[in-house]
Amino acid sequence: MPQYRCAICEKLLEYQGDLPEVYPFCSARCKMVDLGRWFSESYSIDRDLTPEDLGATPEE
């Protein structure tokens, strides 16, 4: 059976057939925790700085 880990609480879950509605979470609750993180700007993508970044002024 396919497995995945809840992206919030890391609980290991199994499912059959289609992806669960709450995927990649275990529950509506963890989904809401995640939404809270988006709202609180906790998610970022990061990369190494390049010389251009240091020369250029940041967008913000």
Next chain:
Amino acid sequence: MNAQQYAWLLRNSRRRRGPAPLAEGIARALRTAANDARRSASARLALERVLDPSLFERVSVLSFRKGVVVIRAGCGATSRSSAARWFAICAIPSRASSASASWRRERGRRIPPAMSSGLTAAGAHHDSAARHKADHMKDGVEMATAPAGKGDGEMREKLLDLLGLPAGARQRDALGALNEANLADAAVILSVEARIATVRSAIAGLYHDYDESKVQLLEGAEHVRKRPGMYIGDVGQRGLHHLVNEVVDNAIDEALAGICKNIDVIIREGGSVSVKDDGRGFPTGIVEEHGMSAVELCMTRLGAGAKFDRGSYKVSSGLHGIGVSAVNFLSEWCNVETSRGGHTYRIGFRRGVTSEPLHEIGTTTATGTTVTFQPDSEIFPDVNFQFETLGKRLRELAFLNSGLRISIRDERDGREETYYYERGIVDFVEHLNEGKGALHPTLFVTRRDDERNLACELAMQYTDRYDEVLMSFANNINTHDGGTHLSAFRAALTRAVNNYGRKANLFKANEPLPSGEDIREGLTAIISVMVPEPQFESQTKVKLTNSDVGTFVETAVGEWLSTRFEENPAEAKRIVQKAVASAQAREAARKARETARKSAMSGAGMSRKLVDCSSRDVDETELFIVEGDSAAGSAKGYRDARTQAILPIRGKILNVEKARLHKILSHEEILEIIKALGTGIGVEDFNIEKLRYGRVIIMTDADVDGSHIRTLLLTFLFRHMRPLIDKGVVYIAQPPLYQLARGKKREYVVDDGALNAKLKQLGLEGARMEIRRADASAQTIEGERLITLLELLEEIERIGRTLSRRGVVLQPFVSEFLRDGALPTWRATVNGAESYHYADEDYDAFKAAQPDGAEVSRTELPDTRRLARLLADLASFDCSVADLFMRRVEQVTGELTPAVFVIVTGSDDERPLDNLMETPVGVRAIGQKGWEVKRFKGLGEMNKEELWETTMDPANRVLRQVVVSDTDADADQIEIDARETDILFAILMGEDVEKRRNFIETNAIHVKNLDV
């Protein structure tokens, strides 16, 4: 007062007396009730039905203090309701020296003021005005009432006196309670005072110094039979099974006293039930006062027994019902066998009347009691006992009394179960948590307060679930509605967790603090208290009200929890973190709901940044989410304003630290997206039906930052708006990366691959390859054959790149290892030395030959079999592997040796190549001739016409549809996809590489090509 009460009063008052003030009072009360729409409907309904609930079925004993019984009757209304009317009957024995002081004490315990409006009682002997000299007052219980119609002034005085209020400052309080309506209610009760007489025996029976005649005892039995509901709740299944509970409770009391170890419940074939214990056995001695044996007294007198005095039993559960005598009264027959002092005795009853006098039936060394009874089918419509119902309660009792063995046997079908729990409520908690993931071993504590004779036990365990299972018991009674013990536990837990979290610095400043509810998420707990004088709010819905129990539990549990947490920081941390997570969830849910509401209210017009399209037909509309203001400006300036809407977004640079750049989608940006889409957000509030566009197209720069923004957006959409992706409305725009210009001619290509393909196509136009070997005549390869050769070489090139990522260089690898047309598939490393293997068996044999302890690792060399085949295919072009890597060398003249491979263009220009592998590069170089290749650094570098033409115009553009890959069918694909799209998603809260990898894997999104 509830509707039924009104109905009952109305009907009875008319029948009995119907005085004017009574009708007035009812009318007023109904008007009050009518103010509450909910109530008025039910009130009217009840009036129509003219039900006949007995006022006294609602009697509950509020307290039982020496010499004073306070009983509350009637009225299911809550104390918060203005319509609540409580009737109090205060029975005060004449002997009690400080009646009014006791009463005042009772009052001090939060009896609602409205209660004072109820029936008042005072010593009839002191009140010459009382009209109710009734014969039923003989027994020493004085029950009198203030007469109606005597004038309000007198009534007030009397009530104040009874309330123990001075006629001074606090009078206002009393007057508030004693408004006219309430006085009228008092009058109502007076009018039904006759009813009171019928419960007189019940009240009287509560006295341990009771002195009654047998005639009156019979009246007690008759009353129980007439009004069974008052004693056992109802005569349905619940009441029937309650009979067994009553008897079992007696046995449990023996267990609580530490004597009884085994209880056996047997459902007999004929439908009777036996309850057998190995306690001390019912006493059989004659109680002189009454002239009968103790067992007979207990079985035939309501409330008789040793339990009202703390002498024999410190704690007992038997106070909530009237006891085993009620069971006897409601049984067709009942017999008791008691073994005590070496003898076994037996006594029998029929419908509560002794039918078989107490007599000895044998000798024994054991002690104990067996009560067998057959419920009376005159009382109970259905006298069939259910094994499951009894079993459930018996199991609960076994959980609550560790070490007590309780068995149940059904002789009708032979079913049998035994309940025995060494660890009591710890076993109970673990039973409830079966199948859930426990976060820690069950915690257990037991505490006593010998001074006040209180004891409490608590077992608790957190699981990975999100529900809360709390059960509370007082003297083994399941207090379904909780009460002081449960509230105290909750308060203590909340405080302990918060204190620990604060002390251990587990709360972050910008996060909401966990509430009690958050802290109890996932908790299974059972609290059981033993109280000498339990007080319950009502009979059916059990709620403990002893305030001293609350204080005791809160202190005991609070101290224990804080010590426990201090000593087990890891466990405490998990509990706190769980609570914090729960608080976050709640906060997130709240925010999400707010946002959903906001976006629903505002609609698209309220999105500040959205440039909407004019059409509202979702079949043709598109929303472009465009990175960067300048690109958005171009997009706005040149679009199909009817169908294309533009929403500019920017990745916000959060901060720069450790030479890394963090980009986020700001809160505002996310809100803009949600608003523009119109779907709302959140588990309950998201609705794809409200999507305002037929396509959602993400348009970002074709660089690393652009791909990051796109990944953020896709991740958000995937996690919280997945139906959009499932429905296939999310697309990625493909802005060109290169522009090829030649004069006025413009060509655009989306990426390096496409550029190479384009250049190849241009380079091949009219070109041919000539192979000029010194020892043979020249050959020409052209047309389809040339294309095939080129593709073959490109494929070798590609495999070469793959191999080089594994540290294998194509030329030496092929030259050295190509044997009989085969190449190695494995590279093994043993203690740093490399070796190559052609087949799995080779490797296995090699590995087996290594000495023990050698560190052998291996690397798969992908596509080498295919490479070998491609190399073999070279022969069909009269080429060899050596041709691939040959070199032209410098001759003495300084010139290079003549090229073997030469590309001749359509215009007969010659381009000599060093070797065959240079062919693709050579072709591309020819193709590029005359074209100016320009690389766009971002969308902003295109002018609006270019952007329209290449990326937005449905006639020319290329869109890629976002689909969710079948994650588990092809696990490799996720990895490849993740690498391809250059996802470097960090969760800022900690540099957790594992978490990051996990995130990428759990968010398997890939894009597939689709021309739209």
